[in-house]
Amino acid sequence: MAEYQTYPYDVLVIGAGGAGLRAAIQAASTGLKTGVVCKSLLGKAHTVMAEGGVAAALANVDDRDNWRVHFSDTMRGGQYLNNWRMAELHAKEAPERVRELEAWGALFDRTKDGRILQRNFGGHRYPRLAHVGDRTGLEMIRTLQDHGIHSGMDVHMECTVLSLLVDSGRVAGAFGYDREKGHFILWPAKAVVLATGGIGRAYKVTSNSWEYTGDGHALAYRAGAELLDMEFVQFHPTGMVWPISVRGILVTEGVRGEGGVLRNSEGKRFMFDDIPDLYKTQTADSEDEGWRYTQGDKNARRPPELLTRDHVARCINREVKAGRGSPHGGVYLDIAWIKQHIADAPVHIKRKLPSMYHQFKQLADIDITKEAMEVGPTTHYMMGGVKVDGDSEMSTLPGLFAAGEVAAGLHGANRLGGNSLSDLIVFGKRAGEYAAEFAKKNGAGAIDEGQIQGAVNEALSPFDRGPSGENPYAIQHELQDTMQDLVGIVRTEGEMSRALDQIGGFWKREARAGIGGHRQYNNGWHTAMDLKNLLTVSEAVTRAALVRKESRGAQFRDDFPEKDPEWGKKNNIVRRGDDGGMIVESRPVTPIPPELKAIIEEMK
Amino acid sequence: MSDQALFRIWRGDASGGGFQDYKTNIDSGMVVLDAVHRIQAEQAPDLAVRWNCKAGKCGSCSAEINGTPKLMCMTRLSELNLDMPVIIEPMHAFPSIRDLVTDVSWNFRVKKTIQKFQPRKPDNPDGTWNMQQADVDRVQEFRKCIECFLCQDVCHVLRNHGKHDEFIGPRFFVYAAALEMHPLDTADRIQDLRKKHSIGYCNITTCCRQVCPESITITENAIIPLKERIVDRYFDPLKKFFRIL
Numbered sequence: 001m002a003e004y005q006t007y008p009y010d011v012l013v014i015g016a017g018g019a020g021l022r023a024a025i026q027a028a029s030t031g032l033k034t035g036v037v038c039k040s041l042l043g044k045a046h047t048v049m050a051e052g053g054v055a056a057a058l059a060n061v062d063d064r065d066n067w068r069v070h071f072s073d074t075m076r077g078g079q080y081l082n083n084w085r086m087a088e089l090h091a092k093e094a095p096e097r098v099r100e101l102e103a104w105g106a107l108f109d110r111t112k113d114g115r116i117l118q119r120n121f122g123g124h125r126y127p128r129l130a131h132v133g134d135r136t137g138l139e140m141i142r143t144l145q146d147h148g149i150h151s152g153m154d155v156h157m158e159c160t161v162l163s164l165l166v167d168s169g170r171v172a173g174a175f176g177y178d179r180e181k182g183h184f185i186l187w188p189a190k191a192v193v194l195a196t197g198g199i200g201r202a203y204k205v206t207s208n209s210w211e212y213t214g215d216g217h218a219l220a221y222r223a224g225a226e227l228l229d230m231e232f233v234q235f236h237p238t239g240m241v242w243p244i245s246v247r248g249i250l251v252t253e254g255v256r257g258e259g260g261v262l263r264n265s266e267g268k269r270f271m272f273d274d275i276p277d278l279y280k281t282q283t284a285d286s287e288d289e290g291w292r293y294t295q296g297d298k299n300a301r302r303p304p305e306l307l308t309r310d311h312v313a314r315c316i317n318r319e320v321k322a323g324r325g326s327p328h329g330g331v332y333l334d335i336a337w338i339k340q341h342i343a344d345a346p347v348h349i350k351r352k353l354p355s356m357y358h359q360f361k362q363l364a365d366i367d368i369t370k371e372a373m374e375v376g377p378t379t380h381y382m383m384g385g386v387k388v389d390g391d392s393e394m395s396t397l398p399g400l401f402a403a404g405e406v407a408a409g410l411h412g413a414n415r416l417g418g419n420s421l422s423d424l425i426v427f428g429k430r431a432g433e434y435a436a437e438f439a440k441k442n443g444a445g446a447i448d449e450g451q452i453q454g455a456v457n458e459a460l461s462p463f464d465r466g467p468s469g470e471n472p473y474a475i476q477h478e479l480q481d482t483m484q485d486l487v488g489i490v491r492t493e494g495e496m497s498r499a500l501d502q503i504g505g506f507w508k509r510e511a512r513a514g515i516g517g518h519r520q521y522n523n524g525w526h527t528a529m530d531l532k533n534l535l536t537v538s539e540a541v542t543r544a545a546l547v548r549k550e551s552r553g554a555q556f557r558d559d560f561p562e563k564d565p566e567w568g569k570k571n572n573i574v575r576r577g578d579d580g581g582m583i584v585e586s587r588p589v590t591p592i593p594p595e596l597k598a599i600i601e602e603m604k
Numbered sequence: 605m606s607d608q609a610l611f612r613i614w615r616g617d618a619s620g621g622g623f624q625d626y627k628t629n630i631d632s633g634m635v636v637l638d639a640v641h642r643i644q645a646e647q648a649p650d651l652a653v654r655w656n657c658k659a660g661k662c663g664s665c666s667a668e669i670n671g672t673p674k675l676m677c678m679t680r681l682s683e684l685n686l687d688m689p690v691i692i693e694p695m696h697a698f699p700s701i702r703d704l705v706t707d708v709s710w711n712f713r714v715k716k717t718i719q720k721f722q723p724r725k726p727d728n729p730d731g732t733w734n735m736q737q738a739d740v741d742r743v744q745e746f747r748k749c750i751e752c753f754l755c756q757d758v759c760h761v762l763r764n765h766g767k768h769d770e771f772i773g774p775r776f777f778v779y780a781a782a783l784e785m786h787p788l789d790t791a792d793r794i795q796d797l798r799k800k801h802s803i804g805y806c807n808i809t810t811c812c813r814q815v816c817p818e819s820i821t822i823t824e825n826a827i828i829p830l831k832e833r834i835v836d837r838y839f840d841p842l843k844k845f846f847r848i849l
Binding site for chain 2: 040041042043044046048049099102103104105107109110113114115116132133135138139142146147149150155157180209210211242243244245246249250354355358359362363364467471472473474477515516517518520521522523524525
């Protein structure tokens, strides 16, 4: 018999970023016993990394903005593969969720008349992102954390969940261990909310923190829930490229929102060369018009640097491949040039982009008020994830909910910047609310000791094999190389088939992974545990990307470079087959109701 | 820069431990956390280190590097003298868990003892407030805090005198200051700061401000104004006189 501690909850939330904390606050507010489990310390989750802002049609800066414009911008960005109901709810509810943060103590930057200031961002028609300099995510997570600790929730810090427990087709709890001591823990729960974030650590160059190993995706998949849109991985166009050890760290889109421009080694603003038809009417046709847009001129159209992320990332990729890149394999992002327009430009830049100034100064010895930055694409965000019901965020496994990056649907084939922070609070709240409702209606499921014993045996097996087994760090690094090289920004059938073969090899090596020492804060063991999740999501991304024989949103297929209208009507579902093998199914997109379709047409 | 460097890393747990030497290859632009990761991947898989974002934004990888409290992810090897071993220790003000990882849970318990944010009634019918940027600026400085707890580590009241039961430390004076100076907040934390949180123990040596990776002017902008508010209320002879009347 395995030894473990038991902490029962009505609602268990896995993950303590923006979505997890917002869900827990909501569930706890209904009076239910609510627990939060997180891999890091409280307040360290990846939400702290979010820079640019939270998108909400508050219309504080441009009164033409409203939920209908936000809705249609989100659908256009997602190339109409989005779950329309989520896009609708998100656009309608984001303003209320943002104002609620202010009531809980968040201090956003202000307009001259004292309201919440909003900035321009790629793909948003009007200035829409409420922000705090370039550290909006920190402000948000700290607000939720400081509010949450007084709301009655219990927090289990530095714990990893190994598996979800299932009882006759519904979720019954979770099983895992605390990282500090290595003790096993059982969390029986009437409802479980996954809020575990993304999968960026499957790639070598990523803006994501170590936690992003696809845990929630893999837990849900193994428990029998369906995943959606797994082929859509967003590569952010601007990550740091040098020094090599900081490669991938995010350079916020806010730099471009404040007037930063992209140039190649010839000094040319190459983004003007390639503007997609879908965006032609909304894009500036001169450098001057683009500049005026960033400074709030309502009659100007956005500069091409603020086109969607997938497009900007591919243009950068093209410049580098054509030999017009910067010395370390990126292109130049220049904000210093605004001194031509603004008298106290260095002060202005430091005030608007303090973290960026700090990051480049400290890590690369570059003063961004004087010199251009070198930037290149970095793996940033997972559009795909657990398939959920738009209203309740319940997955296809009853009692299991998902919110934030781990859930899919809102963003479709590509996410707009700023729509992630709003996603967290809108759907975090909904997931918490409906998980509480489920818990009240359905009570507790039965805990199966056999499932627990299975999880324990699997978790301890790397110690049985000992240090002579496969090095888990080495497997992880090689997997990251495979995904980076073969399933990255530009994809082909041949390369992805090779990736699948290699992933098969990694699965075999993972089964032989070994580790020495004991269970107390053993990073080697933690890495071995994360591997299964990384392999599951890597396989899912690759299989779904192979099936989608077209280029759309974040997926670019070199062998199918055009959009295929037939594929525009289908989502890919990934699920576990009865034999344990991975199945990809293409299913028709849920039709958009006529009144929402009319909004999209009107905004075209 | 030399191709190899020697790292002297403290390894052990609550029952004790000692330094172990690791030689590893280094590349240009590397930070201390990169070197620790390389050692972990190649020589010491079970070396315990806490980290998260590796971009100076989450405040997880706090340690003492050559005796100075720093974030490992933001300390470039080029700033250090690599002719000498680079000494990496866990923070001293908190109990050891293992190797470079300390038990910082005390900080999370302390935070709960500070009265939470209580806003005034909304200014507008739609539940919103009006605030000027100038009024928000000084609180935004405090809200840059990434809770790395390096200020707590270096504070002699905690580090040398172990007053964890009475004194909340610089991080939570900054937190309290952010609440006290928040344009909307209506709660009063001054008595707590004086009595329960013992702000009087701080004799403003500015050690905390010097190690803050976010460059928050902890002593001058947060602690001293709080001390002034306490003096105003409790030690102003004129006010005392009027209170008696």
